[in-house]
Amino acid sequence: MPDFDDLLRANREYAEDFGLSGFDGIAHAGIAMVTCMDSRIDPLRMIGLKAGDAKILRNPGGRVTDQALVALVLGVNLLQVRRVLVVEHTRCAMASSTEDELKARVAESAGTDASWMSLGAIVDQEQTVRADVMRVRSHPLISDDILVGGFIYDVDTGLLQPVS
Numbered sequence: 001m002p003d004f005d006d007l008l009r010a011n012r013e014y015a016e017d018f019g020l021s022g023f024d025g026i027a028h029a030g031i032a033m034v035t036c037m038d039s040r041i042d043p044l045r046m047i048g049l050k051a052g053d054a055k056i057l058r059n060p061g062g063r064v065t066d067q068a069l070v071a072l073v074l075g076v077n078l079l080q081v082r083r084v085l086v087v088e089h090t091r092c093a094m095a096s097s098t099e100d101e102l103k104a105r106v107a108e109s110a111g112t113d114a115s116w117m118s119l120g121a122i123v124d125q126e127q128t129v130r131a132d133v134m135r136v137r138s139h140p141l142i143s144d145d146i147l148v149g150g151f152i153y154d155v156d157t158g159l160l161q162p163v164s
């Protein structure tokens with residue numbers, strides 16, 4: 001697979017001093033984070049964690065989607081998650097354009113109509129974080145003793161701002 005040679009080469013170097021052999025799949029720090037796919041976000045390091053410590057669920061905008069909820073239900077019930085962070089971030093592409101603007105940009109790049117696909121533009125980030133936190137807190141398969149917090153991450157300072 002020549003298209004992936006550079007990455008496979010890097011992977012072989014990574015595997016040379018691989019330390020996670022035989023490691024289980026629980027969240028050792030008891031943490032799950034739902035956050036955006038944005039490449040400026042380093043979800044583990046921003047809260048002082050490392051591989052093995054947390055469940056990280058990423059999507060455009062950092063939304064508590066149905067699929068993210070499935071992951072959180074599995075995380076809290078089977079994988080020792082005790083605290084959940086919902087993290088959106090400043091200068092997020094999903095929150096700085098309207099749904100129609102996003103669709104127009106995708107259509108222009110793809111060279112074909114994109115109006116049929118819901119992209120999930122975010123109108124008000126703080127309100128969206130609060131609603132997503134409530135979605136987790138109110139889920140019947142997520143116990144009331146699971147702590148859920150909502151935050152906005154500042155991509156220019158590296159700081160997490162609590163929202164709810």
Ligand SMILES: [Zn+2]
Pocket residue numbers: 036037038060061062089091092093094
């Ligand atoms: Zn984003």
